[in-house]
Structures are given as C-alpha cells and as structure tokens.
Amino acid sequence: MSEEVVFDTEGVRKNFMFLNRKAPYGTIYALEILEMILISAAFEQNTTVAFMDDGVYQIKKGQNTKALGMKNFSPMYGVVEMEKEDAEEDEDVEMVWRIVVEQESMEARGLSPEDLVLDVEVLPAAEFGALMAQQDVILGG
Amino acid sequence: MKFGILVNEGPFTHQASDSAYQFAKAAIEKGHEVLRVFFYYDGVNNANKLSEPQSDDRNLVKLWGELGKEHNIDLVVCIAAALRRGIKQDVLADGFRISGLGQLIEVGIAADRTVVFGD
Numbered sequence: 001m002s003e004e005v006v007f008d009t010e011g012v013r014k015n016f017m018f019l020n021r022k023a024p025y026g027t028i029y030a031l032e033i034l035e036m037i038l039i040s041a042a043f044e045q046n047t048t049v050a051f052m053d054d055g056v057y058q059i060k061k062g063q064n065t066k067a068l069g070m071k072n073f074s075p076m077y078g079v080v081e082m083e084k085e086d087a088e089e090d091e092d093v094e095m096v097w098r099i100v101v102e103q104e105s106m107e108a109r110g111l112s113p114e115d116l117v118l119d120v121e122v123l124p125a126a127e128f129g130a131l132m133a134q135q136d137v138i139l140g141g
Numbered sequence: 142m143k144f145g146i147l148v149n150e151g152p153f154t155h156q157a158s159d160s161a162y163q164f165a166k167a168a169i170e171k172g173h174e175v176l177r178v179f180f181y182y183d184g185v186n187n188a189n190k191l192s193e194p195q196s197d198d199r200n201l202v203k204l205w206g207e208l209g210k211e212h213n214i215d216l217v218v219c220i221a222a223a224l225r226r227g228i229k230q231d232v233l234a235d236g237f238r239i240s241g242l243g244q245l246i247e248v249g250i251a252a253d254r255t256v257v258f259g260d
Contacts, residue, residue, distance in 0.1 A: 002238040005215040007176065007251035014250055032182055035221055039242040043250065137249040141149055141182060141259060 009043070013095065016040060017048040017132065019140030020055035024074065025065065029141035030058045031073050036139060038076075041083040044093050048131065049080055051120070052102035056109060059101075059116045077117055102128045144168055145252035146178040147245060149259025151186035152201040153194075158187050161258035162204055169212050177215040177248040178205070180237075182259065185223040188216070190234035206236030217244045 018037045022029040037049055051059060058074070065072040084097040101120045106112070113120055123131065132138060146165055150157035165175045180187050192202045209216040216237045218228060223239055233239060249255045 002209075002216070002236060004238070004240070005177065007247055009247055009250040012250050016246070016249060028182065032222060036181075036242055036245065040246045042243065043246045045246070045250065137255045139147065139245070139249070139255075139257065 013045055014136040015046045015048070015096075015134055017050055017135040017138045017140075019132075019138055020049070020051045020058055021053040021140060022058075023054040024058040024063065025068055025070060030055070033139070033141055034073065034076055034080075038079055038083075041086075044087075044095055046096040047083075047087070048096075048098045048100060048135070050100045050102070050128070050131075052105045052128065054105075054109075056101055056106050056111060056116075059118050059120070060111065061115055061117050074117055081118055098131075100128065100131065142168075142173045142253045143251070144173060144175045145245075145248035145255040146175060147255065147257045147259070148178060148180050148184040148187060149182045149257065151183040152192065154183070155260060157258040157260070158184065158201050158205075159199070161256075162201060162208065164256065164258070165208060165214070169208075175212065175214045176252050177217055177244065178209070179245040179248060180216070180218045181222050181242075181245065183226070184259070185218050185226055185228045188218045188223070188234050188237040188239075189228055189232050191232050192234075202234045206234050209236040215244075215248075219245070 024030045063072050063074045087095045087097040099118050099120050100123050103122045103124045148158050148161045152158045194200050218239045220239050
C-alpha cells in the first residue's frame with residue numbers, strides 16, 4: 001500500500017458546492033454525494049448543498065422505498081440541516097452554509113418548498129448559475 | 142498549477158477515467174502538478190488489479206498505477222465506495238491506496254483547481 005500523503009490546508013476556507021442532479025434512486029449518485037457532504041462538514045469550508053434537475057426529488061417529503069427493497073436515506077438529509085445550523089451558531093468560525101434549489105427544476109416537477117424535507121432557498125436559474133460561478137470546488141453526480 | 146482530480150466512473154462503461162488519465166498526463170507534460178487523484182462511485186474499479194482487459198486494448202488500472210509512480214501522484218480510492226464494490230486491500234493494484242472521503246475534501250482545499258470526470 002502506498003504511503004499516506006497529507007497536504008497543508010490549515011486556515012484555508014474555500015467555497016464548496018455539492019451539486020445534486022440525479023433522482024434519489026435508480027443510481028447511487030444521490031446517496032454517495034450525501035456521504036461526501038457529511039464527511040466534508042468536519043473541514044469547516046463554506047458549503048452550498050444544491051439541488052437541480054431530478055436532484056430535487058432527493059429531498060421530496062414522504063419517500064417510501066419499501067417496494068424497491070432499498071434503504072430510504074432521505075432522513076439523512078436532516079443531518080445536513082443540523083450541520084447548517086451548527087455552522088450558523090458557531091461564533092468562532094465564519095463559515096457560510098446554504099441549501100439551495102433551482103426554481104425552474106422544482107417548478108417543472110410540480111413541487112414547491114412545502115413539499116421538501118429541507119428548508120431551502122429557491123433560486124432562479126440565473127442566480128443559481130451566478131452562485132456556481134462563485135465556487136472554488138463543485139462536486140456532484 | 143496544482144490540480145486535484147476526481148474520477149467518478151469505472152474504467153470501461155464510461156470514458157471518464159480515460160479522459161481523466163489523458164488530462165493528468167497532459168497537465169504534467171505542460172509542467173503542472175497533479176497532487177492527488179481521488180476515485181469515487183464506480184471509479185473505485187480503476188484500482189482493481191484483477192481487471193484483465195483484452196491484450197490489444199489499454200489497461201487503465203496499470204496506466205494509472207504507472208503514472209502515479211512516475212510522477213508521485215497520490216492515487217486514493219474511497220473506502221466506503223470501495224467496500225460496497227468489493228475493492229479491498231487484497232485486490233488493490235500497485236500505486237493506489239485506500240482511504241476516506243476526507244482525502245477528496247483535503248485536495249479540494251489544497252489544489253488550485255479540482256477537476257471532476259464523470260457523468
């Protein structure tokens with residue numbers, strides 16, 4: 001096995017966006033991005049968790065995966081909200097956490113913020129795009 | 142410039158890993174540095190030493206390992222994604238190591254650019 005490599009990241013705070021574009025089931029992307037988001041919280045970076053295209057279905061209320069025989073992981077998004085609240089309450093760390101949904105994607109699927117398990121900011125495509133342009137790192141699937 | 146690379150697909154179904162490999166090679170040839178390549182999702186299959194493509198085709202598992210060794214690139218396979226897909230120490234190809242998702246976030250912070258390959 002190769003040896004561990006460590007980079008010096010002390011004191012660096014970047015803008016990370018986790019871009020969710022895929023439906024929650026059918027592929028593993030949604031679940032594995034969620035795992036990425038939860039691990040990233042320990043690094044205290046500016047974090048935007050973003051949902052567009054079929055990705056908005058990931059946070060739809062009332063998911064029932066029983067017939068699929070798969071684990072319903074939507075309750076895990078509650079941890080994302082907790083991380084956001086922790087970041088907002090932590091006065092020692094100036095860190096921005098946002099949860100955003102692209103308005104056009106949401107509306108095209110007949111959804112409104114009340115249908116979602118997370119308290120989200122709804123951004124029109126142009127603003128969503130502008131927010132993407134401000135990011136240092138965009139991770140998604 | 143210092144690059145971090147994320148490979149999100151395996152070596153065959155998608156071209157993503159080929160593109161990432163070509164990108165890494167080209168970047169190094171132009172004098173840039175690739176700090177780390179992180180393999181996630183089905184990308185962990187790029188580290189499976191049991192993979193045996195036909196002899197007249199490229200062997201990405203080997204190519205990644207060689208590129209990593211030659212240019213001192215840290216090739217990291219995500220442990221959570223790997224265990225799901227049966228990639229463990231005993232099938233890990235030369236030049237790769239298994240570690241956690243924190244390694245992806247770390248290189249995202251350390252690199253000037255993080256480039257993602259996948260669908």
